[in-house]
Amino acid sequence: MTAHDHHFDAASPAPLNISKVAVGCADIDALSKRQQLRALNGEVPLITRFMPKRASELIGGSIYWIVKHQLVARQRILGFAEREEDARTIVRLEPQLVLVRACPKRAHQGWRYLAAADAPADLGSDTDAAEMLPAELMRRLIALALI
Template sequence: MALNILKLCVGCESVEDLEAWVAHRLEERRRNGEPAEHWHVTRMVPTRGAEITDGGSMYWVIKGSVQCRQLITEIRPFTDNEGIGRCKIVLAPEIIRTEWQPRRPFQGWRYLKAEDAPADLGKGGAGLVELPPKLRQELAELGLL
């Protein structure tokens, strides 16, 4: 069974912000003649990388709730220009919306077992996606999502 990573999506106010950021970064890489891939850099290298790249996802916490995920395709440890070990977690560009699941703030990232991960929004959740982000946030804060 795949293992996931849970991460705060700092700087994003909504899933739409994350989608725009990913699109911007991919376009920027294309313009620069670089491979059009998306990644997130972390300081710590996951020790359970084989489990993660076997179908695991990065679940993003936005404004206090898990709201979406991206499939993790590769984990690339590297050393930055200052000699500090870091890790690129390569992500599929598609952002999959999930049921909202409240989460308290934390630093870094956490492993997230498949059985603890929120379900993807199916066809029945399409109406939720169409709600304005502010309204979705208010409903989540009231415990209605």
């Protein structure tokens, strides 16, 4: 990381989100395993070519992952940094994947901005019977966009 790091400021207005296809991940488990392998010092670095123009609005927001044309999980964006060897951007993510209520989302290249109003709710953000389901059944229902 360099002096060009951007960090979360709690006084900022509601953060913006982005969506991105989890390329090569057949399901949430594959995405989770990938992120665990990439975790370093309590963060998961995501390398991208360019710093988003609205980077300061994204800090504190989340990246919503698309698997099989569904938004299925999110990770909080902690900040941005520049990789010294090639000037690519490092998106610094929390290691925890938060499952969200699956909703349809077309695949796209790179990432796209996602307004808070368009972002799906976290699973378990309201108390319901789905929270009591076995994990495997929950994953299957999410994959089918039934919850």
